[in-house]
Amino acid sequence: MERGQRFADRTAIVTGSGGGIGEAYARALHAEGANVVIAELDETRGRSVASDLGPRALFVPTDVSDPDSTDRMAAATMEAFGRVDHLVNNAAIFADMKLAGLTNVDYGYLDKFMSVNLMGALHCTRSTIRAMAANGGGSIVNQSSTAAWMGIAGFYGLAKAGINYLTVSLAQELGHRNIRVNAIAPGPTDTAALARQVPEEFRQPLIDSLAIKRLGTPADHVGAVLFMLSDESAWMTGHIMAVDGGQITRI
Ligand SMILES: NC(=O)c1ccc[n+]([C@@H]2O[C@H](COP(=O)([O-])OP(=O)(O)OC[C@H]3O[C@@H](n4cnc5c(N)ncnc54)[C@H](O)[C@@H]3O)[C@@H](O)[C@H]2O)c1
Secondary structure: OOOOOOOOOOEEEEEOOOOHHHHHHHHHHHHOOOEEEEEEOOHHHHHHHHHHHOOOEEEEEOOOOOHHHHHHHHHHHHHHHOOOOEEEEOOOOOOOOOOOOOOOOOHHHHHHHHHHHOHHHHHHHHHHHHHHHHOOOEEEEEEOOOHHHHOOOHHHHHHHHHHHHHHHHHHHHHHHHOEEEEEEEEOOEOOHHHHHHOOHHHHHHHHHOOOOOOOEOHHHHHHHHHHHHOHHHOOOOOOEEEEOOOOOOOO
């Protein structure tokens, strides 16, 4: 599908965009005219996406769990592009996530996990809102998961439920500065990270549980993120949009 230039002259930061769904988000924003910051912990992956995109893309080494690092991310964005309009909080420990339950996960690991998968979104938000407000506002999309609603995903789901809370609560706090905060809740999406988390024998049962009988792809989420970030959703905030092949049913 031919795309437009909805994001010309805008600057978007996408965390964890060195691969998977975040990379698809960054590429789509770039194709729509945005300056894009690849804010990624993994230098090899981050640099490779930024250099492939070329002009208007910048890799900024970032650890979302560290507020000093996210402040540097915002400063580097301002230095390169002079503004921040959009933030996508996509980064997460996912591909190499430990398998453990809430009652037996190591506390040190749980602290680290929450500092990335939950607090990371808050750190990035706090680091960027001043620049957004200075330009009259902006929009943020948090990457949640259907796991937040399913109650079976232990500490991963707990962090995503927290992301949902952050989304609605920050939407209330930031609305008067014309900063909108929404979220996307992907269902199971065919990335290298998912392949590491879902053993082959569970793949087909997972597909069978969906209304649309296939896994999602990173491209399936692009329309939602562009819509949620763009002025097309100018009066939407605090909304969590499932993009999940019909995995979640709610009335
Ligand atoms: N793939 C799925 O089925 C699925 C479903 C629902 C939600 N999600 C969510 O979508 C997002 C992307 O998932 P994915 O499948 O593309 O996985 P992925 O592992 O490819 O993406 C996560 C990215 O975050 C980066 N990252 C990790 N820690 C970081 C940190 N401290 N600072 C900065 N970057 C960091 C990783 O290097 C990686 O590039 C995650 O938030 C995940 O929880 C994925």
